[in-house]
Amino acid sequence: MGYTSTVWSFGLLIASSFPIHKAAAAPGQATTVSSWKVQSSSKTGDDVAKLSNPNLDTSSWYGIGSRGTLMATLLENKVYNETDLFFSNNLEKVDSAQFRVPWYYRSDINLSSSGGSYFQLRTHGISSRADIYFNGKTIADKNVQAGAYTGLAYDITKQVKSGNNTLLIKAYPTDYNRDLALGFVDWNPYPPDNGTGVWRGVQITETGPVSISSPRAISTLRPLEAHVSIRLDVQNWSNRGVQGEVTCQISDPQGNEVGNPRAEFRLSAGKIETLTFNVTISNPHIWWPRQWGAQPLYTTTCTASTGAGVSDRAPPTKFGIRTVTSNLNSYNDTTFYINDRPFQVIGAGYTSDMFLRFSPTKLRAQFEYILDMGLNTVRLEGKQEHPYLYSMADEMGLMIMAGWECCDKWEGWTYNDEGSGITWTDPDYDIANKSMRHEAEMMQSHPSMLAFLVGSDFWPDDRATMIYVDALRAFDWNIPIISSASQRGYPKLLGNGGMKMDGPYDWVPPNYWGADKLGGAFGFGSELGAGVGTPELSSLKKFLSKSDMDDLWKNPDKGLYHMSTSVSSFYTRKIYNDALWARYGAPTSLDDYILKSQMADYEATRAQFEAYASHWGASRKATGLIYWMLNNAWPSLHWNLFDYYLHSGGSYFGTKMGARMEHVSFDYSTWSVWMTNRAIDKGGMRTVEVEMVDLKGRTLWKADPLDVQMRPNEARWVVVLPMGGLEGKGTVLLRLVMHDKKRVISRNVYWLSAKEDELDWDNSTWYHTPVSSYANYTDLATMPLANLTVTPSGASKLTLQNTSPIPAVFIRLNLVDSAGDDIVPVRWSENYITLFPGEKMDVTVSYDVSSCWNARVQVSGRNVKAGSVQLG
Numbered sequence: 001m002g003y004t005s006t007v008w009s010f011g012l013l014i015a016s017s018f019p020i021h022k023a024a025a026a027p028g029q030a031t032t033v034s035s036w037k038v039q040s041s042s043k044t045g046d047d048v049a050k051l052s053n054p055n056l057d058t059s060s061w062y063g064i065g066s067r068g069t070l071m072a073t074l075l076e077n078k079v080y081n082e083t084d085l086f087f088s089n090n091l092e093k094v095d096s097a098q099f100r101v102p103w104y105y106r107s108d109i110n111l112s113s114s115g116g117s118y119f120q121l122r123t124h125g126i127s128s129r130a131d132i133y134f135n136g137k138t139i140a141d142k143n144v145q146a147g148a149y150t151g152l153a154y155d156i157t158k159q160v161k162s163g164n165n166t167l168l169i170k171a172y173p174t175d176y177n178r179d180l181a182l183g184f185v186d187w188n189p190y191p192p193d194n195g196t197g198v199w200r201g202v203q204i205t206e207t208g209p210v211s212i213s214s215p216r217a218i219s220t221l222r223p224l225e226a227h228v229s230i231r232l233d234v235q236n237w238s239n240r241g242v243q244g245e246v247t248c249q250i251s252d253p254q255g256n257e258v259g260n261p262r263a264e265f266r267l268s269a270g271k272i273e274t275l276t277f278n279v280t281i282s283n284p285h286i287w288w289p290r291q292w293g294a295q296p297l298y299t300t301t302c303t304a305s306t307g308a309g310v311s312d313r314a315p316p317t318k319f320g321i322r323t324v325t326s327n328l329n330s331y332n333d334t335t336f337y338i339n340d341r342p343f344q345v346i347g348a349g350y351t352s353d354m355f356l357r358f359s360p361t362k363l364r365a366q367f368e369y370i371l372d373m374g375l376n377t378v379r380l381e382g383k384q385e386h387p388y389l390y391s392m393a394d395e396m397g398l399m400i401m402a403g404w405e406c407c408d409k410w411e412g413w414t415y416n417d418e419g420s421g422i423t424w425t426d427p428d429y430d431i432a433n434k435s436m437r438h439e440a441e442m443m444q445s446h447p448s449m450l451a452f453l454v455g456s457d458f459w460p461d462d463r464a465t466m467i468y469v470d471a472l473r474a475f476d477w478n479i480p481i482i483s484s485a486s487q488r489g490y491p492k493l494l495g496n497g498g499m500k501m502d503g504p505y506d507w508v509p510p511n512y513w514g515a516d517k518l519g520g521a522f523g524f525g526s527e528l529g530a531g532v533g534t535p536e537l538s539s540l541k542k543f544l545s546k547s548d549m550d551d552l553w554k555n556p557d558k559g560l561y562h563m564s565t566s567v568s569s570f571y572t573r574k575i576y577n578d579a580l581w582a583r584y585g586a587p588t589s590l591d592d593y594i595l596k597s598q599m600a601d602y603e604a605t606r607a608q609f610e611a612y613a614s615h616w617g618a619s620r621k622a623t624g625l626i627y628w629m630l631n632n633a634w635p636s637l638h639w640n641l642f643d644y645y646l647h648s649g650g651s652y653f654g655t656k657m658g659a660r661m662e663h664v665s666f667d668y669s670t671w672s673v674w675m676t677n678r679a680i681d682k683g684g685m686r687t688v689e690v691e692m693v694d695l696k697g698r699t700l701w702k703a704d705p706l707d708v709q710m711r712p713n714e715a716r717w718v719v720v721l722p723m724g725g726l727e728g729k730g731t732v733l734l735r736l737v738m739h740d741k742k743r744v745i746s747r748n749v750y751w752l753s754a755k756e757d758e759l760d761w762d763n764s765t766w767y768h769t770p771v772s773s774y775a776n777y778t779d780l781a782t783m784p785l786a787n788l789t790v791t792p793s794g795a796s797k798l799t800l801q802n803t804s805p806i807p808a809v810f811i812r813l814n815l816v817d818s819a820g821d822d823i824v825p826v827r828w829s830e831n832y833i834t835l836f837p838g839e840k841m842d843v844t845v846s847y848d849v850s851s852c853w854n855a856r857v858q859v860s861g862r863n864v865k866a867g868s869v870q871l872g
Helices: 070-076 360-373 387-396 426-443 462-474 510-514 537-543 546-554 574-584 590-617 650-658 778-782
Strands: 003-005 029-032 036-040 062-064 103-111 118-122 129-134 137-140 152-155 163-172 203-207 210-212 216-222 225-236 242-251 257-259 262-267 272-282 298-306 309-313 317-319 324-328 334-338 341-343 345-350 377-380 399-403 449-453 523-528 622-627 662-667 672-677 684-694 699-702 706-710 714-720 732-739 744-752 771-773 788-792 797-802 808-816 833-835 840-846 856-860 867-870
Touching: 062 070, 103 203, 137 152, 203 210, 210 242, 210 298, 216 317, 225 242, 225 262, 225 298, 242 272, 257 272, 262 272, 324 449, 334 622, 345 399, 345 590, 360 387, 360 650, 377 622, 387 399, 387 426, 399 426, 426 449, 426 462, 510 590, 537 546, 537 590, 546 590, 574 590, 574 778, 590 622, 590 650, 590 662, 590 672, 590 714, 590 808, 650 662, 662 732, 662 744, 672 684, 672 706, 684 714, 706 714, 744 833, 788 856, 788 867, 797 808, 797 833, 808 840, 833 840
Parallel strands: 210 309, 345 377, 345 622, 377 399, 399 449, 523 622
Antiparallel strands: 003 152, 029 203, 036 062, 036 103, 103 163, 118 152, 118 203, 129 137, 129 163, 210 225, 216 225, 225 272, 242 257, 242 262, 242 298, 298 309, 298 317, 324 334, 334 341, 662 672, 672 714, 684 699, 684 706, 684 732, 732 744, 788 797, 797 840, 808 833, 808 856, 856 867
């Protein structure tokens, strides 16, 4: 058998029926196997000749499209139903024993074999080990096709026949402690199948004697021009020498040709050569992250020819002209630079679906949410996805931090005192090499790539580090390689990763973030957050029983199945609930619990993002944060900025407020006001207004307007607010407004207590810092109702006005259809709003109007009577 690394270039195909697959017959055509039949070896037996027989009756097998883990396959075939499976604790009722034996994937493929053609079978992701057979012949065994990210190209030319061909894959059970797979650590319960199966597609390619890889682009910016190097690998599959040339065409974002380089090659039998094409582009279109500019993409198309004609064509590859670098400051904190501009990372941690299903539509909605919240980066911890994710990030201007995951075989090092104790052996290093090479080649051309973390909680040993670095450099990786996400140690070859991972992962009060300790707003926090993300009631009803929902507020210390795993530190909401009870008062109902949770979640995320944004201007800069987490692999009760059903709550809108591009904010730890500007081309004179009122609407303190010059990409301290005189006032409301001469740029309202949260730093753990005394917001629950008018204007605008002499606190807006079901995805200009007496605000809403003509807005709040209004 022969194999080499390969890039993934196929499309996303999902078949609704499962005919014999017909592969295209033309040099350079790479066709994804579009459908599979899947069955357990306990039912089929292991007679490969029988299972490869073209006349085999597979009517009792399950059908799936181009890819699918075992659980994804069973869900597709309605053996399980997602609604039922995710409800309450039903997932634990799935018999996992059925997945402890190998399963077979089979596909019938129609090929036309002619003289001079060479065929390759290309894998891109099978979890986690597999034997591969083509027409009954062994192509690879489980020791070669090993590792969930291993992608190899196998020469199947001798096995191909004209007409029907049978591809058979025997997928072995995945063991997270022993295999380099895709695990979920303590993020959620493990999938019953441990992600076993063909989770990425498989290709059949036909070429002449020479094949070429997808091009890789390396750009260097110079004054008024860019130097672009296009590199690709040429491989001779024949048993004799061959010569020819490769031509490439480079087009700008408008389709105009800007380069047409070519190079000759001479290859002896079975050899691979790397070709480099250099092009200088005048007045280039520069690619920027969305917050800073446009995302123009160039296109490269390359063709290899020999004396016999075209031998292979690489699929068009898009790339962006940009540079990404990083450095360590004197504190050993990493700062990233994009096109030589210091770039503060404001992001969150992404997870794949629990069963590794992939929906381009849902991903686009998630990415739109990310941008709507003001985030600029997504971290993938061992959840390298499909090429579509990276292409979408390129298109939308989101940066991607990729890397390997923690807490399983990926970090099976002798110095990992938190692992299973199973360490790497020689074959694991080979698997890691193949995995890194495949992922590096797949990601390299994407301008959205910010960094690759070769370690998460622990750094790789020296041997693995060298393998990773060599693999990345072999595929022209020209962005930072980070040794790990923590400060526990680092390999000599890479040095300090410049990131901290000191928590928290569970609830902490807003004044935590201003401290110069642990996860406080300094340096680069690679994963941290207050553990919030409580779904609203409409989502809770989809996955919790009545008794489950009762437990939320009647049994606050109870372990909950929709938290983390049962052995995790995050199996209960006790830490969160202790604070909720103390600060907001014991809930009187489920609705009251959810409302208080949304206020706590909003308060928590806003404080974190504001602290990191404002401390961009501190003496020890906050250079970046990754909120833990962005989304969930299944319906969960914590660690998200929007829930599994794409419904956004307090954590989302707290983040959206705290991560605004230009913003005025309050620092709980110092009672200071800050202005932040994350743009690189906007600034000017700004006016800040500050007012504090009590819950009866009486003004307690109001500052004269403050004029401040705001410069691009900076944070500025404005003023310290007086705390004196607040004793006995109960909860007070602070409103900050920043505007220029034309418009309000930022408006921000806080609820504050004269009694502050007191942190017990000496008893901190890796995931939490206890609170010895809590702030007191209990009087919010006894406020009289405010009079709120809500006036719709068309299908996308509302005017809110508080016509009463008291504040209207925490107004929640929810968009529903005529049946009362949530409309998602939906984006609000602002939500969870507090209005001072007499204050008016316009709010816009964005959703697919064409799919819902009878949308209405449900309105509720802390002291607002629940109701609804019809949109126009």
